[in-house]
Amino acid sequence: AQSVAQPEDQVNVAEGNPLTVKCTYSVSGNPYLFWYVQYPNRGLQFLLKYITGDNLVKGSYGFEAEFNKSQTSFHLKKPSALVSDSALYFCAVRERNNRLAFGKGNQVVVIP
Amino acid sequence: DTGVSQDPRHKITKRGQNVTFRCDPISEHNRLYWYRQTLGQGPEFLTYFQNEAQLEKSRLLSDRFSAERPKGSFSTLEIQRTEQGDSAMYLCASSESPYSYNEQFFGPGTRLTVL
Numbered sequence: 001a002q003s004v005a006q007p008e009d010q011v012n013v014a015e016g017n018p019l020t021v022k023c024t025y026s027v028s029g030n031p032y033l034f035w036y037v038q039y040p041n042r043g044l045q046f047l048l049k050y051i052t053g054d055n056l057v058k059g060s061y062g063f064e065a066e067f068n069k070s071q072t073s074f075h076l077k078k079p080s081a082l083v084s085d086s087a088l089y090f091c092a093v094r095e096r097n098n099r100l101a102f103g104k105g106n107q108v109v110v111i112p
Numbered sequence: 113d114t115g116v117s118q119d120p121r122h123k124i125t126k127r128g129q130n131v132t133f134r135c136d137p138i139s140e141h142n143r144l145y146w147y148r149q150t151l152g153q154g155p156e157f158l159t160y161f162q163n164e165a166q167l168e169k170s171r172l173l174s175d176r177f178s179a180e181r182p183k184g185s186f187s188t189l190e191i192q193r194t195e196q197g198d199s200a201m202y203l204c205a206s207s208e209s210p211y212s213y214n215e216q217f218f219g220p221g222t223r224l225t226v227l
Contacts, residue, residue: 032213043116043203043218044155051213090154097168098207099145100216102154 001091002027004074006103014111019081021106023074023091032094033074035065036106037087044090051076061085081110113162114138116219118204124193124225132190133222137206144187146179148172149201158202162209176196192227 004025013019025031032051036044048059055067065076076089086109092100117136122199125131137144142163147155158177160168163184173179176194182189191198205216 034215036218043118043220044205046215046217049213049215067168071215092154094213095157096212096215097160098143099157099160099168099224100147101157104152104154 002031002095002101004033004091004093004101004103006089006091006106008106010107010109012109012111014083015083016080019076019078019108019110021076021089021091021108023076023103025072025074025091025093026058027093031074033065033067034092034094034100035059035063035074035076035104036090036092038090039087047076047089080106083110083112086110116204116206118202118219118222120222121155121220122223122225124227126227127196128193130190130192131194131224132188133188133202133204133224135189135204135219136185137187137204138217141206141217142184143207143209143216144181145205145207146187146189147203147205149203149221151201158189191224194224196226199224200227210216225226 002047016067020044035047048057048068091103119134132210144161147159149155161181175190179189201221203221205218207216
């Protein structure tokens, strides 16, 4: 089965500092990987995806993610965090029938 | 707003009652998914429709759960004889086909509380 792991429960970062949210994956075959963000009492919003090609993927709201096949990782990054980036972030991998398998999520807290 | 919508947003019910949730996907999307999210966890897959056909059901979907998508448009998820363990956020998502790498767009969810 395809799966992703998000090893940290919470990430604290000062406003203006770089933000990294970690994700590792375990798949058979080529992975299709996704990042979503969830604000309180809201559904998930799509940020970006990796399908193939360039290992650096750019997404919404200034986020990007780096696909690393040798380390089986797909870390989410933002060069300069904003207070409004405080939210729950989920990494996901495509399974059969295009359903998504999600990690447990990372709470990001950006400190003013 | 042309996004995925869900109704109701919140539902409080007593144990043993039946509840029904509705999801309206993005109009041109023919794939529709239901997920369940409990506190501190990521969403877990429940079931999936391609147009009106229900193509897969998770083993999380017990016999008390049923989902439909008549005419391939909106979908309903019904839970019969609710239990306290059913308390969760129920999320609906839709995507275009045929490409398997298309992202899913999620609705705001229905939060179910079973007393």
